[in-house]
Amino acid sequence: MNLGILFNTDRLGPEELCDYARNAEKLGFESVWLPELFTRDPFSTAGFLLSQTQSLKLATGIANVYARDPVATISSASSLQELSSGRFILGLGVSNAGLNKARGHEWQKPLGKLSSYLAAMAEVKLTSPQLTAPTHVAAHGPKMLAIAANQADGANTYLMPLKHVSFARKILGEKAELNTMLFCLLETDPVIARNVARKAIAYYVNLDYYHRAWREFDLNDADFLNGGSDHLIDSVVAWGTQEQINQRVARQFEHGASRVVVIPIGSKTKGHPDWELLNALQTQNQ
Secondary structure, eight states: OEEEEEOOOTTOOHHHHHHHHHHHHHHTOSEEEEOOSSSSOHHHHHHHHHHTOSSOEEEESOEETTSSOHHHHHHHHHHHHHHTTSOEEEEEEOOOHHHHHHTTOOOOOHHHHHHHHHHHHHHOOOSSOOOOOOEEEEOOSHHHHHHHHHHSSEEEEESOOHHHHHHHHHHHTTTSEEEEEEEEEEOOOHHHHHHHHHHHHHHHHTOHHHHHHHHTTTOOGGGGSTTOOHHHHHHHEEEESHHHHHHHHHHHHHTTOSEEEEEEEOSSSTTSOOHHHHHHHHHHHO
């Protein structure tokens, strides 16, 4: 089973960042995914961490297509793939209107933007390096998933209920990879767990395009109020005992995931990964 980790490392200094990647590698995680926010550049950070590890794969999760032209993206990804002997994964997406407006970009229709960007990437001819990185795009709806199947190597899904995994796999077919990003919380008290989860996903609960996706999978507008209903939280966040969380991870694979990327959250970790959770996950899934 391919297990990855997605964690916002912005609060970690360089030494802590190295420890994070090395610990993930030591535990046997297949990959570490780096988000693109308003801090460290994910490609530079990936290059640094690739130089500090031996077998761990580094991935952008996700890099914003508005931030770079297709040539720059291909050049960066191919360079990292070559210099790491094939340990880089390119995760791409359109992000959202609010974040792109904050960056000074003019928002375009997501389907057209991503499809044209990938088409332009396919036309890039580099003199060096020749090794290309696998490209996975953020996709939830059927049209975006079709783009992932036809123009990329796979799709990344985020905050989706379990039924969405089977839905996505059907559209992607057997060959494309499906990476499911799963929030996980080692907490057995329902009140505490759901409160922590609500804080972790608060930004996304207010986004219309998540509402549109969730409505297709037994969720309705009432579930999006007041930070998210218990039903919503329980559908998109795996919380509970080690055994319960491992069961949630296993179901992702059973429904068609190629890779599960764990997003560890917690109320006591203070900006650091929950290593108790990550150790339990990897131990159970080896």
